[in-house]
Amino acid sequence: MISALDHCVLICPDLQVGADTYAALLGRGPDWVSQPEDGAATALFRLANTAIELMAPIEDGPVGDRLRQMLDDGGPRLTSLAFASDNVDADRALFERRALAPSDISAGQSTHAVSGDIRTWRRFRLSDAACAGVKTFVVGEAAPSLQADPAVEGAVTALDHIVIATPNPERAVAHYGGRLGLDFRLDRTAEQWNTRFLFFRTGGLTFEIIHRLGTQSDQEGNDRIWGLTWAVDDLDAAHSRLSAAGHDLSEVRIGRKPGSRVFTVRDRTLEVPTLFIAHDGD
Numbered sequence: 454m455i456s457a458l459d460h461c462v463l464i465c466p467d468l469q470v471g472a473d474t475y476a477a478l479l480g481r482g483p484d485w486v487s488q489p490e491d492g493a494a495t496a497l498f499r500l501a502n503t504a505i506e507l508m509a510p511i512e513d514g515p516v517g518d519r520l521r522q523m524l525d526d527g528g529p530r531l532t533s534l535a536f537a538s539d540n541v542d543a544d545r546a547l548f549e550r551r552a553l554a555p556s557d558i559s560a561g562q563s564t565h566a567v568s569g570d571i572r573t574w575r576r577f578r579l580s581d582a583a584c585a586g587v588k589t590f591v592v593g594e595a596a597p598s599l600q601a602d603p604a605v606e607g608a609v610t611a612l613d614h615i616v617i618a619t620p621n622p623e624r625a626v627a628h629y630g631g632r633l634g635l636d637f638r639l640d641r642t643a644e645q646w647n648t649r650f651l652f653f654r655t656g657g658l659t660f661e662i663i664h665r666l667g668t669q670s671d672q673e674g675n676d677r678i679w680g681l682t683w684a685v686d687d688l689d690a691a692h693s694r695l696s697a698a699g700h701d702l703s704e705v706r707i708g709r710k711p712g713s714r715v716f717t718v719r720d721r722t723l724e725v726p727t728l729f730i731a732h733d734g735d
Contacts, residue, residue: 454544455536457609457656460497460504460591460676461615462533465723466524466570468509472496474721475507477698479683480608480691483507485572487563492517495563499601502657503609505681506535507723512593529723531678533588535576536633537656543659547575548591551632554580572597585619585628586675607690609683613730614659616680620670622649625662628651634662641664680726688714688731695729 465471468486475498476482484504485497492514496507510517510524523532538544541558548555556578563572571577574595579590604610618624624633635653642649644666663679685691693707695718703717712733 454547454589455539455540455655458612458615458658459535459537460501460506461531461681462506462508462535462588463529463531463723464520464523465507465509465529466520468494468496468507471507471509471529471723474723475505478700478718479604480606480723481604482602482693485563486566488566489514489565491515493520494566497599499599500609501601503612504599514589529718529725531681531725533590535590535592536677538591538593541575541577541591544591548579548632548731552607552682553583553632561592561595576646583628583632584676585621585624586618587678590705597677597703602700602702602716605694607683607685607687607692607694609691609729611684612658613682613684614661615678616661616663616682616726617676618663618665618666618679619676620664620674621672622651622662623662625651625676629660629662680728682715682728682730685729686732688716691729691731692716716721 472483479498481498482497484499485496487495489511492510492512493508493516494511510520545555545558556576558575561574561576572595574592576590577594579589629635630653635655638654639652647666649666651666653660688705693701696702700721701719704716705716708715708730713730715728715730718727
């Protein structure tokens, strides 16, 4: 079964600008920057429980051309989830039985832009339609594995939770809890925020599925990866670090989760709604 979120994918128009933007935001440099392949290249930031991969068109090629079209249609955004598996063959067979229409398993490879080192992995893709429009992959562990770069004070250590907006919460329960097998922890309706929240866990990461109440939405419409909440050990140091760099930030405030404090980052996130969080005892 799925053991973690290996990484999520954020598409952007310029890889160097995107990598510099997220290095400043996270307080750590990328752990892998790839050579262009099929017209696109990536920068990967590894954290304690997952990674974020920035992908951008670099030159002409099938992937680069497709990314340009996606960016023209909707701008920078989170597009994909790649779940980690310790047995991709068994998981592919399982997800075929669960009607997720997995592709054949394929070999992946990436060459480092500077060192020329090569990483390899195996993966398959689930049907977009079966995953409510969210591009979803299942990957085996890449070799060699990556260790996160040393970080500055107030740097991000992990992804606390990823937020997905859905027009159909019952479908989300069946998909994330039933078919994908994530640990379904909580179903909560908060009238004061006009929102129903569904919480799932895997690999030390929370999936927060939100449904806005009272909205006229197509029940068959797609889900959307909406935002990210980054965990830090020292929230005040993180606020000071980003404030000194000129970010537009909210004040530090008490979070919705008991024992948490948060602040919002309002700019330089490549259009991704972004929150920083620290928990009592972190």
